[in-house]
Amino acid sequence: MTRHVLVPTDGSPLARQALRYALREFPDADITVLHVVDLFEPTYGEHQGFEPTYEHMMGSAEWYEATERVTDAILGAARDLAADYDREVATDSDIGDVDRIVLSYADEEDVDHIVLGAHGREGADRPFFGSVADTVARRASVPVTLVR
Numbered sequence: 001m002t003r004h005v006l007v008p009t010d011g012s013p014l015a016r017q018a019l020r021y022a023l024r025e026f027p028d029a030d031i032t033v034l035h036v037v038d039l040f041e042p043t044y045g046e047h048q049g050f051e052p053t054y055e056h057m058m059g060s061a062e063w064y065e066a067t068e069r070v071t072d073a074i075l076g077a078a079r080d081l082a083a084d085y086d087r088e089v090a091t092d093s094d095i096g097d098v099d100r101i102v103l104s105y106a107d108e109e110d111v112d113h114i115v116l117g118a119h120g121r122e123g124a125d126r127p128f129f130g131s132v133a134d135t136v137a138r139r140a141s142v143p144v145t146l147v148r
Helices: 011-027 061-086 098-108 131-139
Strands: 004-009 029-040 090-096 113-117 144-147
Touching: 004 011, 004 061, 004 098, 004 144, 011 029, 011 061, 011 090, 011 113, 011 144, 029 061, 029 098, 090 098, 098 131, 113 131, 131 144
Parallel strands: 004 029, 004 113, 029 090, 113 144
Antiparallel strands: none
């Protein structure tokens, strides 16, 4: 029986779909929504209304404030979505390499299932799923459900 589900999120529609899936399919499990600020994504936050500029250089006070606003919005939306299902979710966030943090979090926090959104990719030079989903699916020590 699944006791603790991790749902990594970037706030995208696909990530929200993954959370909906987890809320429906694991009604008795604790669910943690994890948002990781991706240091290697130059367009981080653009889909949340944050447009990085020179003043928002990584590591600056403005950058931390902006990423905190984006993270708060993403996790707030996750809590609101859970409330639509009469559920509560735990939320957490971190900054760094998304793949590494998701995998470490799952191991360290006694997660026994991961649910995440995955974009289907085409072409021989691309992984079948997005790079984060591909890495997590291949390296996780627990079952992973990819939602498309």
